[in-house]
Amino acid sequence: MARQRGHDRWIGRIVRALFALWAEGTRRRRLGHQAGRRKNVSHPQQIIPHGHVLRYTLRERLVHWIAGVSYVYLLGTGLAFWSPWLFWLAAALGGAQVSRTLHSWAGLIFVGAVWYMYVMWAPQMKHTDDDRRWWKALKYYSTNQDEKMPPAGRYNAGQKFLFWGFFWCSLLLLLSGVFLWAPQYFAWHSLLAMRIAVLVHASAALFTIGLFMIHLYMGIFAERGAFGSVIRGDVSIAFAKRYHPTWYKEIVGESSSPRK
Ligand code: HEM
Structure with a gap:
């Protein structure tokens, strides 16, 4: 019983910490916008020797890999709970x-x-008119006819879709997951609420699996x-020019339009 109370207290602290993190991120972003500041501005110093361009800072890479490694672990253990056929995954991941x-x-x-990615990248992930044209030209992208694609900024429309897909699904996974973790903590918990949470959790997870497979392939x-x-x-300058020409132009100062 005492152990259970301790467990409940921990979950309460986690939920409060997540809300505090969310409030702090929102506050910082608002302050940043008010000051007209942009994170990760494209500038000529990003051109590095031997014909390469800096694409991701160390912080961006670290956050990306924390998301990547934790996601793979979640995928393995989650699939193990999902089907008895995949339970061997749990055995392989520690029992x-x-x-x-x-x-x-x-x-x-x-x-x-994922929340930290949102704080770093959300302003660059806004959909634009170029993105709408990008979706219309998707058949050229899938057949590697990049020269027929509308020029992309730092991220193309597909990458933005992946980002928002992961962002919204991670919120659904968090809400349903915290409930499934400790339902007794919620006064309104019931069998129906549990079933809905399982459905939401599994659907959001399946959607991210689709995104993840496309992401790996790309x-x-x-x-x-x-x-x-x-x-x-x-990345090489050739890569930047081929896949993200608008971003490259911003870096070398050929574009006067704001970064997208
Ligand atoms: C674990 C295996 C993973 C691999 C091998 C991988 C690979 C990559 C690569 C190569 C890029 C650079 C793409 C570019 O800039 O052109 C990238 C970017 C990115 N990754 Fe991952 N990633 C993995 C997991 C994840 C996960 C789990 C997430 C979910 C949050 C994620 C979210 C992103 C986002 C939002 C970007 C920037 C936009 C984009 O390129 O789609 N990645 N990743």
């Missing part, structure tokens, strides 16, 4: 008990990382050179 306990904590780490196989950018931080 049923360890997987059940760490799944929730890894979830908090993942949501924290990042590792389709856009040659992209993977190095989340490891070393840079």
